[in-house]
Amino acid sequence: DSGVTQTPKHLITATGQRVTLRCSPRSGDLSVYWYQQSLDQGLQFLIQYYNGEERAKGNILERFSAQQFPDLHSELNLSSLELGDSALYFCASSVGGSEPTYEQYFGPGTRLTVT
């Protein structure tokens, strides 16, 4: 158990809908990262927040947005969902925000299925 929690574990929704994925980082970690892993694809970095502020942006679509709240939990919002958005979404956390060798601890993931 990494200490990172994600809810829900599974989510099934229809195209065009909007969903929110939630992540709680490990106690003491200030950074939260979001990743997407499609079937047979590698992990794709979406976005990073550090202590409530956006720190780095990866391949995140405009239909997706995220935020980190004062209690450091984070939410990833996916809107106008398409079939291709079906994937595993992972959240990870780390102590620091910009030091490149900080360990990232991954949550168990949320499996999103868009029908």
Next chain:
Amino acid sequence: KNQVEQSPQSLIILEGKNCTLQCNYTVSPFSNLRWYKQDTGRGPVSLTIMTFSENTKSNGRYTATLDADTKQSSLHITASQLSDSASYICVVSALDLGAGSYQLTFGKGTKLSVIP
């Protein structure tokens, strides 16, 4: 464009045998390289992190090597166990000078199956 290529895509070995997984990257400017183990349907777990100046790093039966000149890394697994069956992902970090932040580029992973 930053890229990380891993080989082989998949590998089947007998329990107790050794194996080596490869990672080639074209990421620049290089900051560090990580190896993760990902069990099916679960989040990745870090095995090693190596910076530019480190050539070798071990974590139990896992030994990672890094050649920053040739931009290659390998992960050697010794005396494999059934629990080693997983995907092994190579991740390279680079400094994005424009954004002022570090970007991670992930390989697609090598799927290792250890059979009795």
